[in-house]
Amino acid sequence: MSVNELKERHIEATDTVNSLRERLQQKRLLLLDTDVADYAKSHGKTAVTFGPTDLVCCRTLQGHSGKVYSLDWTPEKNRIVSASQDGRLIVWNSLTSQKTHAIKLPCAWVMTCAFSPSGQSVACGGLDSVCSIFNLNTPTDKDGNVPASKMLSGHKGYVSSCQYVPDEDTHLITSSGDQTCILWDVTTGLRTSVFGGEFQSGHTGDVLSISINGSNSRMFVSGSCDTTARLWDSRVASRAVRTFHGHEGDVNSVKFFPDGNRFGTGSDDGSCRLFDIRTGHQLQVYNQRHADNDIPPVTSIAFSISGRLLFAGYANGDCYVWDTLLAKMVLNLGSLHNSHEGRISCLGLSADGSALCTGSWDTNLKIWAFGGHRRVI
């Protein structure tokens, strides 16, 4: 075939793909007989209510001198690692607010961080396109810095998100501005699998977020600037298991629902959505109501341990607590006393679900928990 014939074939194939996507969308719409909120209301469920002292800020973690971009809890103990524009990772004891480690990074432009399942190491990545691993037991060098124990190189764009495979200190997954996700073997520093990429059936825009299924660690979801979320099987890198359409803007954050069969998304279009991984259905949209058309983007999301609550951080500093069953906003942490003074950039629940940590461009992290047994500081 000549180049011109190939170009014509390309145009025809693109039209066919668009037409098939439209047909698929129409068929799916016929199966959307209800959403979670309508189902819950029809079965007599009422929204969760919060009193003024039910959820309070019980700790403010101060120490970063720049915007906080990312945080992660240890899987078991109450420690948090945070990454900031100041070029440092800080490891905190969330109960005492003490800093146990402050790691100066070789590249200050960090975007993501994660604790290893054992809590012995932290990983981070950013504009250097490298995922760096630091062992927290390694003594500091003569300058007081912790050297990286491993540098995972291979991405051709910034590292936007990283997460260790549950119960495996030796494997982690990263997402990148190069439109791919990579599964790494931390021991060898080599790529085990690359998901997507040029000429592969994957994302067609920067990948911004990933979440690994806690119930089946072979499955993970990714969110991208191409407005889709994709479900991957780590054993099959050639194509995504399913692509989830619906958002009208970048998908900034993805997180698995605690049952492992659904996941949530948060987007630049200002909405959060709940999708089913087995059927592909969009089960619920969580839409903000704003008087003007200026709807702030969702920057980060997390589910409570039962799945009843969806926490969503927004670019305007709001942090909505959604009742996932009734699709109602039941509390705005951004309006409470002692809330953040800037954009919420990241948030996460502790392993036992008893506390929420939020990170903000105001340089602080805050811990929120049930107010009945704690004194507000």
Next chain:
Amino acid sequence: MDGAKRGSSIVPSLPPPSPKSPPDYSDLYGKRRELALVQMLDREIGFLEEEIKSVGRIQTASHSCKEVADFVMANSDPLITPSCKIRRSRRIWRWLCGKAHAEIVVIAIVLLAQIARALALVPAPSVQAAGDQDV
């Protein structure tokens, strides 16, 4: 025979070489790129056709919504506080005191009073080891 005639000029003369301009490498790259993109789109068409066939076999959204609701209701949540349970019990009292349930309330009160009277008539047992002193 061939070797004896090698020295003669029976072999027809080849046309003089006419150097061609170097191949257009960017066009070759462009062709391969277009081919790769077309192949990717063809694969995508295959995936979409498979998915369209399988959509007819999947369950409706209401099944998934039920699974979500059942999971949430079956699991406790430390951030949904005991005070919510208190409010739920307050709602139960409001329900109990409602007009339609006044009878049930009366019966319950009578039963509780009878139990209290019965307990008052029977002294409470006291367990005291030998040698213990009263506080």
